[in-house]
Amino acid sequence: MTTAIKKAIRKSLFLLTTPFVLPDYLKFKRLTGKNKRLSLRVSDFHPCLFDKTIKTGFDAHYVYHTSWAARKVKEINPSKHIDISSSLYFCGIISAFIPVDFYDYRPADLKLSGLKNMRGDLNSLPFGDASVVSLSCLHTVEHVGLGRYGDAIDPEGDIKSMRELKRAVAKGGSLLFVVPVGIPRIEFNAHRIYSFEQISGYFSDMTLREFSLVTDIGDFIENADPTLVKAQKYGCGCFGFIK
Numbered sequence: 001m002t003t004a005i006k007k008a009i010r011k012s013l014f015l016l017t018t019p020f021v022l023p024d025y026l027k028f029k030r031l032t033g034k035n036k037r038l039s040l041r042v043s044d045f046h047p048c049l050f051d052k053t054i055k056t057g058f059d060a061h062y063v064y065h066t067s068w069a070a071r072k073v074k075e076i077n078p079s080k081h082i083d084i085s086s087s088l089y090f091c092g093i094i095s096a097f098i099p100v101d102f103y104d105y106r107p108a109d110l111k112l113s114g115l116k117n118m119r120g121d122l123n124s125l126p127f128g129d130a131s132v133v134s135l136s137c138l139h140t141v142e143h144v145g146l147g148r149y150g151d152a153i154d155p156e157g158d159i160k161s162m163r164e165l166k167r168a169v170a171k172g173g174s175l176l177f178v179v180p181v182g183i184p185r186i187e188f189n190a191h192r193i194y195s196f197e198q199i200s201g202y203f204s205d206m207t208l209r210e211f212s213l214v215t216d217i218g219d220f221i222e223n224a225d226p227t228l229v230k231a232q233k234y235g236c237g238c239f240g241f242i243k
Helices: 004-034 060-076 088-094 155-170 196-202 226-231
Strands: 081-084 099-103 114-118 134-140 171-181 185-187 191-193 207-214 234-240
Touching: 060 088, 060 155, 060 171, 060 207, 081 088, 088 099, 099 171, 134 155, 155 171, 171 191, 171 196, 191 207, 196 226, 207 226, 226 234
Parallel strands: 081 099, 081 134, 099 114, 134 171
Antiparallel strands: 171 234, 185 191, 207 234
16 A cells, blocks of 8 residues: 555544544644644554553453463463463563463564563463473463364364363363353354353363453453353453363
């Protein structure tokens, strides 16, 4: 896209959004007067129309589950943490305090001290049996096998991934595991949603240390009553397992 086209688009946006932002624009320009520290040109117009809210909105699933997992990693306090395809915000932040090896089917070109990025396939993890002391896989397994991220179509892809995670965790080691929970179903090709009983069954050979829940209305409940899952359509289940 050429510079001329970009300028034309911005000018069009200015004209279309004038009724919404013109009062603020004129006031700002008047208060600026001749003291122009920075240029104020129509060609640089970048209207943001939906941010005048009483409260700051956020994605409850991703703010709460990553915050929950970061606190759990701090409690575990491993010499190194291994993560499989979770949020880059989560991995990037905790790598400031604990070395993190991050594996993803589509490796991220993220360069930070304390963080190593490598390619990894959840159906064939590059770890020996019972070798990982601290492992996480957050809001990821529900996608495996649906083809959304270029992976092979496989109705049992999520089951295979969970088996691999269990295989890799060391005896006495921890697995932080997050998936959507509620009425069990597949919303193809976005994700799967599981019942609490399904996840408990898949990990029946591990001990569930903690279950926390983000509800449909965005509340975060630590040490939640698992029966609450039945009332959710698309909740976020945070499972802390020990092998």
